[in-house]
Amino acid sequence: MTPIVERLSSLGYSVWWDARDGQARVDEIERQYAASRAIVTIWSDNARNSSWVIAQSAQALDDEKLLQMRIDDVRLPAPFEHLKVAELHSGKAEWGMLEAALAGLVRDSRPLEPIDHRAIQGAQPNLVVAPRVLLTAVSAALAAFAGALTTAYNGVMRTDQLQLALIGVLVVGALCALVAAQRLLSIRRAGG
Numbered sequence: 700m701t702p703i704v705e706r707l708s709s710l711g712y713s714v715w716w717d718a719r720d721g722q723a724r725v726d727e728i729e730r731q732y733a734a735s736r737a738i739v740t741i742w743s744d745n746a747r748n749s750s751w752v753i754a755q756s757a758q759a760l761d762d763e764k765l766l767q768m769r770i771d772d773v774r775l776p777a778p779f780e781h782l783k784v785a786e787l788h789s790g791k792a793e794w795g796m797l798e799a800a801l802a803g804l805v806r807d808s809r810p811l812e813p814i815d816h817r818a819i820q821g822a823q824p825n826l827v828v829a830p831r832v833l834l835t836a837v838s839a840a841l842a843a844f845a846g847a848l849t850t851a852y853n854g855v856m857r858t859d860q861l862q863l864a865l866i867g868v869l870v871v872g873a874l875c876a877l878v879a880a881q882r883l884l885s886i887r888r889a890g891g
Contacts, residue, residue: 703741703768703787710798712805728755735764736805739797742769742784747776766800836875843868 704714715731732738738759746752753776759765760782767784769775775784785797803809847868851861 703770706794707739707801710801712801732758737764737766737801738762739766739768739801740779742767742773742775742779743771744773747773764804766797766804768797836872836879840868840872840875843871 704716707714715735717728732755738755740746740752740756740759756765756767756779760778765782767775767779767782768787769784771788774780783796783800785794787794844865847856847861847864850856851858856864
């Protein structure tokens with residue numbers, strides 16, 4: 700525990716933990732919890748089997764200030780296994796993810812992104828497709844606009860027909876852009 704506390708303290712964070720291995724008074728724990736801007740649950744086999752750790756983690760999750768790290772290969776209890784967790788075991792050292800989330804939550808007051816991309820890979824929309832849809836919509840509208848201008852310039856289309864064609868191109872392009880924008884917004888809301 701000491702190396703983790705030293706690392707977080709070296710980054711300028713004020714760190715409190717029950718240094719007496721569960722002997723801290725409940726009112727002290729509650730006071731420290733209320734004063735905190737982030738709660739870092741350090742998952743281990745002992746923590747996984749502690750109803751107190753699970754209860755505090757659940758409260759921190761509800762209060763949107765839970766960050767997690769795993770220091771051994773323990774399976775996390777529900778619902779925590781679906782949340783982001785920095786892996787610090789088996790030669791892994793994902794300090795960067797934890798430090799970025801901690802800085803965002805504490806220093807920048809940014810809300811957490813609680814859902815881990817690994818847990819929702821099958822359900823997450825393809826993030827590459829949305830910009831392509833928008834690009835395709837804009838390209839199609841520009842091609843139709845160029846085609847309408849060319850036909851009017853060559854005398855194939857009258858001015859009133861050109862106006863009607865351009866209004867149609869504008870409406871189709873706007874609808875395509877709205878659909879693409881709605882898709883991008885739903886991806887952002889889903890945490891993408």
